[in-house]
Amino acid sequence: MIWESLTDSLICRDIEASSYQDVMKIVGGKLTDAGYVKESYVDALITRERSFPTGIDMNGVGVAIPHTNPEHVNQPGIAIGVLRSPVSFFQMGTTDVKVSVKLVFVLAVTNPNAHIGTLQRIIQVIQDTKVLKDIIAAADAAEIIHIIQAKEKAIENK
Amino acid sequence: MSRVNILSVCGSGTVTSTMVAEKLKERLLDDGYQVHATEARPTEALNMAQSGSFDVLVHTSPLPSGDYGIPVINAFACMTGIGEDKFFADVVAALHGVGK
Numbered sequence: 001m002i003w004e005s006l007t008d009s010l011i012c013r014d015i016e017a018s019s020y021q022d023v024m025k026i027v028g029g030k031l032t033d034a035g036y037v038k039e040s041y042v043d044a045l046i047t048r049e050r051s052f053p054t055g056i057d058m059n060g061v062g063v064a065i066p067h068t069n070p071e072h073v074n075q076p077g078i079a080i081g082v083l084r085s086p087v088s089f090f091q092m093g094t095t096d097v098k099v100s101v102k103l104v105f106v107l108a109v110t111n112p113n114a115h116i117g118t119l120q121r122i123i124q125v126i127q128d129t130k131v132l133k134d135i136i137a138a139a140d141a142a143e144i145i146h147i148i149q150a151k152e153k154a155i156e157n158k
Numbered sequence: 159m160s161r162v163n164i165l166s167v168c169g170s171g172t173v174t175s176t177m178v179a180e181k182l183k184e185r186l187l188d189d190g191y192q193v194h195a196t197e198a199r200p201t202e203a204l205n206m207a208q209s210g211s212f213d214v215l216v217h218t219s220p221l222p223s224g225d226y227g228i229p230v231i232n233a234f235a236c237m238t239g240i241g242e243d244k245f246f247a248d249v250v251a252a253l254h255g256v257g258k
Binding site for chain 1: 168177180197200219232238
């Protein structure tokens with residue numbers, strides 16, 4: 001599971017950003033720094049978001065799951081960003097519905113068919129608004145990892 | 159068990175279309191459908207939809223306008239879980255509508 005490979009270096013809190021482009025540079029940049037993705041990745045994220053938005057209003061909590069094509073990715077991973085103030089994204093499936101986003105999960109995906117379990121797990125985690133709120137309120141990266149691990153455990157014990 | 163072909167469209171033809179396709183495979187089993195899903199990008203969706211190989215199209219990205227010739231259903235509910243049951247019901251109704 002990708003969640004188990006989460007590290008402090010892939011989690012950014014208190015991000016000051018004024019646009020989704022800034023968010024991509026900061027959070028996506030963590031994946032670049034850690035070698036998960038190629039230098040072309042962040043620009044590809046921004047370009048793709050413009051045409052195919054990834055904002056989701058999850059029952060009142062704005063979240064986004066930016067991602068892009070596998071050719072920009074070396075190995076699968078997730079970077080998490082918590083924004084100090086919300087930034088506007090557009091809602092997935094639209095080009096004109098704005099979502100005020102406070103939390104982003106930037107996905108580095110290679111072959112999606114090889115990671116179906118992980119993709120489903122991501123959906124299960126982000127659909128839990130309490131988990132999203134807890135991540136936003138978390139005091140540090142370790143707490144964020146703990147929240148996600150606890151959620152995964154709950155899913156597995158169902 | 160009735161075999162159906164669903165075209166699942168998202169921005170890169172990878173991540174969310176795969177998520178949606180997997181949910182459809184799981185959920186529509188209960189309705190007696192064996193779902194075969196093909197993921198596609200919006201730019202290739204119209205040609206593929208018109209090929210006659212697919213029963214319905216589901217999408218999480220904006221679609222170029224055109225005559226798709228098959229039922230087109232927005233799958234955004236699969237991402238939020240809100241309204242998901244209606245989404246699956248809509249897909250089943252659309253399959254009934256095309257004689258499946």
